[in-house]
Amino acid sequence: MLQRISQLVVVSAIAGLLVAALTLPAVGGVGITARNIAAGFLDMPSNLETPPPPQRSTIYDAEGGVIAEIFDQNRELVPLDDVSPVMVDAILAIEDARFYEHGGLDVAGTLRAALRTLGGNTQGASSITQQYVKNVQIESATSQEELDTAREETIARKIRELRYAVALEKRMTKDEILEGYLNIAYFSDGAYGVESAALHYFDVHASELELHQAATIAGLVRYPYLYNPRFFPEQTVERRNVVLDRMVAAGSITEAEAAEAKEEPLEVDLDTPPNGCVPSGEPFFCDYVVQEIEKDERFGPNETERARWLRTAGLEIHTTLQPQVQQASQEAVDKWVPRENESRKVSAQVIIEPGTGRILGMAQGRNYGPDESKLGETSINFATDSDRGGSTGFQAGSTFKAITLAAALEEGLPFSTAFNSPTSVSVSGQRSCNGGTLATWTPSNAGDTASGTTHNMVSGTKASSNTYFAQLQARVGICDVMEMAEKLGLKRADGTLFTENENSLANSSFTLGSEEVSPLRVANAYATFASGGMYCEPQAITSIDDKQSGTTIEIEPECERALEEEVADGVAYLLSQTFNGGTASALGIGRPAAGKTGTTDGSAAAWFAGFTPQMASAVFVADPRGPQQYPLRNVTIGDRYFSVVYGATISGQIWKESFQGAHEGLEVEQLPSAPGRFGSTSVPRPPSSEPDDDPSPASDDGGVPDVVGRTEADAVAALEEAGYTVNVSGTRLNSSEQEGTVAAVNPDPGTRLPSGATVNVFLSRGGGSADGGQEDDDGWFRVRPAHTPTTGPPD
Template structure:
């Protein structure tokens, strides 16, 4: 017997005794720029707390129930262990382990990743008990009792997905562990033995009985008095269940949440493999600080939901991104969809249409005339002046273009969106205002197609599917300047942010800092910026794009501050875009149909109770951009753009050609077709009639003298009966009721419509994939 005892003791002492006790897995939290919670991500719903942040009654309840002699023994409770050993041999696993041993068991389970290792940590054998005892004895030598208790309170499972006392208190009672009362503490302490059996949400009767047992045990250990126990015994549980939101689905900013997760899981700066990075995200208790501005995001989400409701029957979607020029920090990422995996449900998707495919996005959408800004940048970069002019009719044919591989491209025939006949001369200023397709086709040829493509790459505009612009599967490069490539709002917004930052490109940034609570380390993430084009080139583009708000395609979209931007509409209104910026905020908005814009164009649709014969860049994307900007500018300085560089010469437009007589204008009656005669009608009915005829309507805020009743339509420009292309803009002027000659106070009354300016449409486009 002595030899056996000696051998057992020697073997016990020779067993491995060093147990690593890293912080257990806990939930990670994603924060916006003001510290608000965007989402929580975890495998274990756990929040670590110090032992002093747990209510004393909770600590007493756990010790009284699980190990009443905890502060007396050295990790090995001889009587309890002997009972447990006998029960284990007889096939029972009930009771007996000291609190330290239970902590050891949980550490071993949490520290395993394979199913086999977890099964070994849970096996009901005497050898497992002995192994735990050896670790417990060693642990008591290097950790204080309070440290062991703290570890136990943070690692124990309390059921319903709640790990640790803090998460359990928040889940079952919606309060921190520091504020638990005696009845609540006893309820939670009773769960750790059999979390599912005593789950108070699922089994309230068993949980109540178990709570009362814990209260009796606390009386026995003199932690509380009988009177204190009686106050809670026999009473109903007063639960206040709070469901923790795990993942992006319950987040109010789900698509940005998904983008942040993609940024971590796809970047090798956070780990060697995607599997390692995903586990780090879900177990390390990260505090992820992001760039999203909650006020700007709210304005953006409100705008996309207003103009393109999430569950619209036409299944159209709006998506937008706004960034800060000079840092690349993402302030807004919104789209008119609920976040979810069931693509068959109207209004639900897990695809982030705002970004590229490698970050959870789509394969992109043709961007229309927003690409014309890239051609302007390439031309100015070569030193071409604003006066660079071309004369052409409403249509033209471009020959002799080559792609970046030197391969010749077929001749390219295109037209403006107007019905203009005869020659029209444009320079950069007037061509940008009018968004004249023929002008930009000639400008692209002079600059060199490959140079325009390279400028796009400088500005960070890449195909959303990751393919090269020059590949054997596309012949779309001819119409590159007209936006025939599939891109994401992120790419377009970032290019325009580069113009706003006077030529400094910054990689889009969603995360500024990550605090790793498990390791205690902090990862600071700085903006990744570099100069891509000269200040003069950027300032020149900024000047030209400001003109679109000054009598150009964006005239109705001002926000009361210096702004620059460009509308974009693809052939047949398959997709519509608007990209615009102030010196300190840039954004791009896309509207289209993810099922295939060419097959499901933006024509004859109803969105938000409004019917649209045809949607253009200024029809829906423009107002979304404007309303997002209006909800954001209070946080922005009212900065001005730099002056137009003198090296690009005069900013004048070329003299317009003599107008041709318009028979339609001579007899302005609604019977002739064209612009309906709405003079004398109320504002709303007039706007409805014009929109029903397929036109865009701009209502002047300045009333004019007229014999018409005050508030009714005094005049329209172009005149009633004028035949215009579908989607062209019609200006409406209301009467001040003062009487007199209408034309005397009517800007431009009687003048013919200037062809070639609206709508901003891209012809000859490839199918959408």
């Protein structure tokens, strides 16, 4: 207490000398002393920067609706003209009645405070200008050291504040200082600035405050905790009445007006605006926007600075989220995978606009919150990658077959590219991107195809035949398929590229979707097909208005051509056939669409990815505790029991219902037709012993001629005569056939194919017996049924 008293006395003395020095001529020793003090005082630094104080940032959807408000301090700036005159009178009466008379140093007030403090009645001595200076220094602090200096209870701090106050009064008007003070002051209970305080306590704007309300708010500044109406309502009322008495003394109100105001009950509303993504109606998209700002170098030199900018600059963040799309998506997710389902399964969906990359919807079957142990609550955004607040991903199943189709078409293979696709096949000789040879792989189907069935791209896609796509991947080259995935923006959800990840490079089953990815990346890859081959980076933000700097950041789509238009259109055509007798037959939405189911081994995860010309989406369902340990078998989700969940069972239904709602009111647009460069879209005809009333265009009723052992010229002539296109491999197989003659053909002899289908011919290098699985120099293989076939789930 003695230290505090002595500080006030010293400050009062300094203030008196400074005023004398600055206003009177030098007279004797006292004048010289005053002049010397003033000279030293005026030599102190005085250029105080007064940036706008921290305020709320707001995230808006594409139609201007508020998604969330993000802030460190609940503050909204208002001009002085938008503050009720009675509020101005109240703050002046209680904090600085001589504000418009002094020059930043209220000597009379300082001396009076010192005398009262000496008498045992501790009283502050700072003018509004000095208080404003202190608050500016606190809010401008960028380190704990600067913050401690701004708050320290020392004579040095008081002197600095006095110097800044004197300088501030010379370059700012009184109204400007008062406006700054009313916007920066803390009014208790988390309310910063007079506008936020008015809304917080009384649910009115600062311009609408009545006398008793203004007096209540003004009384909170001196001791915000002691007078907090939430905890100490009686003290709040007492303080309000003190303010009213000061207003009477200042002549701003009459005693009768004060008496009437004192009769008003406190009745504070305590309406605190929701802060952050937890209370948002679109919490996971909100979190994605926050992550985008904090992780993007465009918005600041480091993550700490970007986070501070977001929470203090009063940003208006305009996003791509379409309310209609988001609502349809969230309703469908919640219907099929309720947030608090006892099975603890989760679903997430992302919907993207082709040709722009704009995220139109992002929904998840969870409540947003930090308590992972609470049923139905998580802060992990399963829709996106781990670097944007997501998980390390889930295997995407047969949705990856679309990538293999794109790689095959890009290399010029026609739709008629056919393989005998039995229940199981053995694939050997595949080479990864690092040059290594992969182990023999034996994929299998599970009921969607039978041994001996021949598929081409059209029928193989319809049936989602694993054995067909295993052979197509090997024909194209697994490295080419991985590189195609990366061209489409796909990568592992942990952030690594497939061609750089050791586990991925050893993964023969890439085409079957054994890589862990996020719905966001899969949806965006499918959006590339829908857009005619234009790849666009996923985009959540369209513009940011920075109210502190007065600037606007416009964010345009980042797009580039990833595929030839005909290749993308070819994939779109093939995927559209899944709705026509394929695995998506029950998922039609009443307008042209393309899509692909996906179920991982053992039904660990189930997916659907699909698109129209206007939207592309990916949906997954799995158990975040571990899909393999908690598969989608014999499970009750919500009030539905499932013996096994496939891609079309839940994910497909979510996609269907969300797309129906999202497209409501939109014009029906057509998907592109099949590009002519890829040939016939006919499916292979199955073998039959019955008379053929509609013979295949192929002239040889026995299917692919058996040309093994014949010369290259004879084999090519026989195959072309049968109506097929011939591809002779540039490398040769070990074979018991004479060197230079045909060692094998693919598909096998006797396979029925449509006219123009491609038959691959492999010549013998001699020197060995044909075993159907011998690798040659280009990594090709020959199909042979597995001795111990296994089964996997149909999509």
